[in-house]
Amino acid sequence: MKKIINGVDQVENEMIQGMVKAYPQYLRKLDCGNVVVRAEKKEGKVALISGGGSGHEPAHGGYVGEGMLDAAVAGAVFTSPTPDQILEGIKAVAADQGVLMVIKNYTGDVMNFEMAGEMAEMEGIPVKQVVVNDDVAVKDSLYTVGRRGVAGTVFVHKIAGAKAEAGASLDEVQAVAQKVIDNVRTMGMAIKPCTVPASGQPGFELTDEEMEVGIGIHGEPGTHREPLKKADEIVDMLLEKILADIDYTGREVAVMINGSGATPLMELFIINNHVADVLAAKGVKVYKTLVGNYMTSIEMAGFSISLLRLDDEMKELLDAKADTPAFKA
């Protein structure tokens, strides 16, 4: 394992401290656990909280700020945060209008967020939730019953965050978050693994000629392993599965080409070049494209494509102001 760190037991804490020191105008860290909240609490709106294991930076702390999240809870690398941690986050941002939890569909995350939500409700805080499950690669996998929640989660943060910022009710914010989930699909692949610091060993091994197709954001196995193909052929393969899942024909979409952490932007743009061409040929109209490291897997090399099928409400909320460390609009 070759990493620029101080010690495997300090990774999560030093990372969160370094993030908060970089962005004090946006972020404040709670004293207990790795929970970040907005530097200045916004009153009079539904609060959004998300989180999960560390290792997906800038998710989720980077999305805390105006128009997106109110709190992000970070567990150990690739490990769900505890219910106590999540509860502290909920209590720190709780408003009379209630709290929406945005959960990626991993068994540990769902269980711990739900438990925290129940504890918060017992303390009189209205809590609702949505579970993101945008990965079309596999149903049921190593850590998940049903589809995994991956990069499409960032669209939920953006659009539900804008709805909350505009003063919508908890039911309305939950409804638009669910609408995003119903309309976003993602699939990814990787050519090089990542190493969880505490383990010290790569999560999987690939030869120089192989790629893993349909991989999850923790390096979980995908649909299959096969010889590395050209970028355009990989894009064709991923898009075919995404476009077969819901009907995008004639619709406007938001596209996210998400890097896994060690993928150069050069490659992400080469990928987008073909994604744009294929969508145009299939009569899918691109409304907005995001290219970059939005939901990473430490230093995995690979990418995912997300397509969000838009309507007028989602377009307006996607374009609404966001001012966070990792997402500005």
Next chain:
Amino acid sequence: MKKIINGVDQVENEMIQGMVKAYPQYLRKLDCGNVVVRAEKKEGKVALISGGGSGHEPAHGGYVGEGMLDAAVAGAVFTSPTPDQILEGIKAVAADQGVLMVIKNYTGDVMNFEMAGEMAEMEGIPVKQVVVNDDVAVKDSLYTVGRRGVAGTVFVHKIAGAKAEAGASLDEVQAVAQKVIDNVRTMGMAIKPCTVPASGQPGFELTDEEMEVGIGIHGEPGTHREPLKKADEIVDMLLEKILADIDYTGREVAVMINGSGATPLMELFIINNHVADVLAAKGVKVYKTLVGNYMTSIEMAGFSISLLRLDDEMKELLDAKADTPAFKA
């Protein structure tokens, strides 16, 4: 070489196409060569043009837009663009107010930009230039006479770009660009090399226990190679050299923790955690911090630290509105 590409001879062109297709609201590609300009030409202001070899994405195309560059010229990977290409860029954005070229100090870049500038002047376009040389690691190196121009260039784009956008004269924009150069210092290191697609071989080799200190953004050798140390020790070493070069004591600075392309954000935040502590202990006040992939070296793993010593004018221009694909303020 394991990359997600189609062919080594298509890399630069497909990358630029993919960038322009991702951001049509910001960018337009000229028909001749890999030159991108603002989608809508801004009239009545000094035009800023920069560029260099490809492989440093999002530099420089990602910084074309309101408040930053008017044009970016991309050569082959790690290879200077030709004078003809640069001239086309200059002519596409030329204004009565003149054109400022922001050149990173590499022998090929300086020669080709200067030649293009002279050709443009012969066509009646007023052209001035600045040469960025922020790298304190080594004087004279593989591609450079004098210090290399590296990540600090992004501060020049931001601050000179804001000055131009505000309607300043060519002399004034050049003067503030030079002021940034006079006050910004950078030093980097790497733990894993990058591979230029056309070469197919890593630019250098390191064992699993080694790091290269003072490396350039093309993987050029730095000051020395030594056993990989802890993140905090590496930060101490780089900051010592930066802080010895000009006096930052009691001053406000902008900090950039720049990833080389394959460095996870997790590590960049761990690095910033100690940078912030060291600067606080030394009485250097951090005004703003940027953490991310701003000036990369394809998929090199490593980082650089840049410190820009600020005054009131630079603070105001750093905070001024910027709206580009890779930098929003």
